[in-house]
Amino acid sequence: MVTIDISIEDFSRLLGLDKPLTPEELDKWVSFAKAEVDSEPEGPDENGHTKISIDIKTASRPDLWSAEGLAREVRGLIDMQGLPNIKFPASGYEITVNPELKEIRPYIAAVVARNLKLNNFLIKQLIQVQDKVDFSFGRKRKRTSIGIYNLHMIQSPIKYDLVPRSFKFVPLGFEEEMPISEIMKVHPKGQEYGHILASFEKVPILLDANGKVLSMPPIINSNDVGRVTEETTDVLIEVTGTNKEAVDVVISLLAQNMQDRGATVETVLVHYPNAYGLGDVIYPPQEPHSLEVPVKEVNKYLGTKFTEKRMMSLLRKRRHDVLPGKQKGIMMVQYGPWRQDIMHWVDLSEEIAIAADYNKIGPSTANLFTVGGLDISTQKENMIREILVGCGLQEVINYNLTDSKTISNNVLRDSKFLEEHAIHLINPVTSTYEYLRPDLLPGLIRFVGRNSEVQFPHHIFETGEVAVREGTDVITLTKAAVVLAGSDETFETSHRILDALFRLTGIDYSLNETENNYFIDGRSAEIIVEGKQVGHIGEIKVEILENHDIKVPISAFEIDLTKIKKYGIPEYRANAY
């Protein structure tokens, strides 16, 4: 999701409307572009702009991340159908590309826009689209990045070249020439984006015919050429990147935005070196993409009965051109080069449905008889929960994410276990949530500690998923744990409940005396079912109670339900399928 700020008045004018939309009307219109109003309107300011935020949900439609783009899309439903103009005259500007860039940042595209009437508002909108596209679609400038220059300061042909890091120029916002190696360290943009080029000795540079530096893509513009002000009327916009399709998308959407703002748009010729096998390429792309769409299949897919003619009209409302296909019943849809998100005719079937309005197409009722049911693990868990609630216990739930202290220091597990079996996150948000819990008991004991002011006894339980590592596999297990905290609690009080639990679910069990670091010696046992240890029961050691400031005895048990074959609860493994 991408959020942009627009002006309601500006957007309404772009839609060709006489008076500004209300926020509700605006929300309805942008819904057809998978967007929604995300803020209260603010303003109008002294220039007559009422600011409002719009969320655009589509991650693969950078052409919608501007007022111009949203309006272009929505206006199809009002008064402008079919593909917008994509054919532009040549500007005479040319770019040559150094073959060595193929391994570094191979592609460049550019467009010229003349007679632009820039003001502060439009410059901000331009910077906004540059930022949003660079950040999200451009993958923080790694995949694509945009540069904008004052055309009058540039002589064609432009060279997309490579220079060593000792090369010097004045970066935007600085006064002095400095070597690139220094810019990478000192300039904020160098610090932010320098890593993209970190593995290359030489770095990309854009130079005009006189050797004047335009920019060092994708890091920083030069201070003079790369500065656009209210006085600027003619600009050169350039996009470099690692993916040709992505570069095509960005340059063509920018050309459209310029056209929608009333500028005279002109093409730029890029001479790719022979090694690319691309020859000379005119930017922005001058030809639409096309895709065959089968009418019958679309109707079957949507559950509609549109005629071919109606479908063609709906597609034009989505700013596509439609030509007759090779066969009857197949439409040839032509769409703008900024629409690389269209991958399959199902995408165009969606557009047909959007243009027709989902609410007007309306729901139908499928006669689909199926038998529902719970997963076996839920059934068994519910059985255990029913018994434990029947024993008068309060159910508790805890997060799966926890900290090392809760797992180890306070109860149950030692550092060896942490190392061998506990699942540790590489990138936790806080150390409170850095492990996945391997047991339920620690969370329950912590719960008692957090409620030490609440009337005892606390009779609580939890059933749920935990995760452990075993060798190279990670396993999700289902466990159940009971904690009885109160002045009258003894080994026997939780044993009663364990006994009831197993008796009522038909499980034979036995207890083996054992010693460990969490139950008091002589009041600690392993729970054995089907010849295997499936859990532990006992009275919690006083040191652990003290750690939690608990002043009453705790009698507790935990069992791994997945280990009891008779229950049939599966383990869920990342590697199983």
Added chain:
Amino acid sequence: MPNEIRLTPDAGLVLEKIEKSRQVVGIDELSNQTGFDIGKVSSLVELLHKYGLINKETKEIEEYKLTSRGKASLKNELIERRLMKYLFEHGSLHIKDVQNTLKVDKSDVSAGIGVLKKEGMIKIDKGSIELLDRNKTVSDELQEALEKINQHEPIPVEIAEVLLKRGLVEKSVRHEIFISPLKHGKQIKIVEEVSNLTPDLIISGKWRNVNFKPYNIKSKPRIIYPGKYHPYRHFHDHLREKLIALGFKEMKGPLIEQEFWNFDSLFAPQDHPAREDSDIFLIENPTHGILPDEIFVENVKQTHQDGWITGSRGYKYRWDPRKAARLLLRPQGTAISARTLRKVNPPEKYFSIAKCFRPDDIDATHGVEFYQVEGIVCDPSITFRDLLGILKIFAEDIAGATEVNFRPDYYPFTSPSVELSARHPTLGRIEFGGAGIFRPEVVRPYGIDYPVIAWGLGVDRLFMVKNKIDDIRELFSQDLNWLREVEISSGIEVDE
């Protein structure tokens, strides 16, 4: 024997005293005569009256009661008396110092001084109170009246008026009970009274000759805390019930998942922003799982690279199996649906209530752990309009909403995609869920050549409104008091 009334020995004694008095008696008197405390006498009188054995009349008696200031004046004497005593010893006192020196209530100071001035006992010169006549003393009338009121004795009306005005007394109403004998003509049988019915009484038959001491049924019982389900899990139980009733089967999957099932299978390109380290939780050891040794992995790879036979253009990049095998904490429940695709046998409908994890700044609206409710519907005949129909059923049947509204939506793995919002009688307009038809790129690798619906529901808001929670961290409440007291609900509907 309808006319026989069985009384306990104690009740019999009270009745006897009343009948003996032959005239009107009060509770106090009966208490004195029987030696029972007033509470006991009162309840026995109540009982006798209920049986129609005595006359009982309650009268309202107006009387005066000391206020807190009156009580203080009774204990420490009235201000005018204290002021006189002071003046006798010291001769004079400044008005400003009266309150502090005598430690009296400010509001009574002027009244006290007024009394003394009226009697000509003092004069005030430039704020200083001077004693005029050492031979005069303050009348005892008021002080005695306070004493009388304390003893519930009557006082003259004009004195009472003065005390009322000075805020030393207030009027109150007392209910007094007047009891007198009644010719009832009923036969009285005195029987033993027992508190508890015991097995011995039942077995021996003695219960026939005893009276059961009545309980005070108005008194509050001791509070108990029954065993209860956690309200949020109970909410999920109810949700499962609803979905099962609609023919959905539950699916489950691992908490730690391979990116393959979570992303690649769902046609998210390997450089998709949602796959960046900052948007998912990665685990330290092992970092990678093992991809299934199955043809569908190859199909997914081909589909990403060039669209394979799905009719798609594909993403045109080199698909990296190592990236697909990376392990992460499940960030979306759809991973479970993806796993289910390889074994569906239509017609089938599935759901899961899946714990999911995403890095986020933790606050009242964001947690790093949350549940997602989602699933799939598989049937070769299904259409997009059927999907809208299913969403409408969800809104109406699960959330109790009306007036559904559909909006275009975006998910990388569905086309078309739709968001459902609906009007709820209590909540107003709510965004209730999202859905779409799985792209052919998602289902074809599993040999599925018909549409499969994928859907998700946002139902936590229903639970939060129902339980008046506005912080999502409280879904996992650690507050035992709240868990003990929160009302048990019978379903997921929000009450109007």
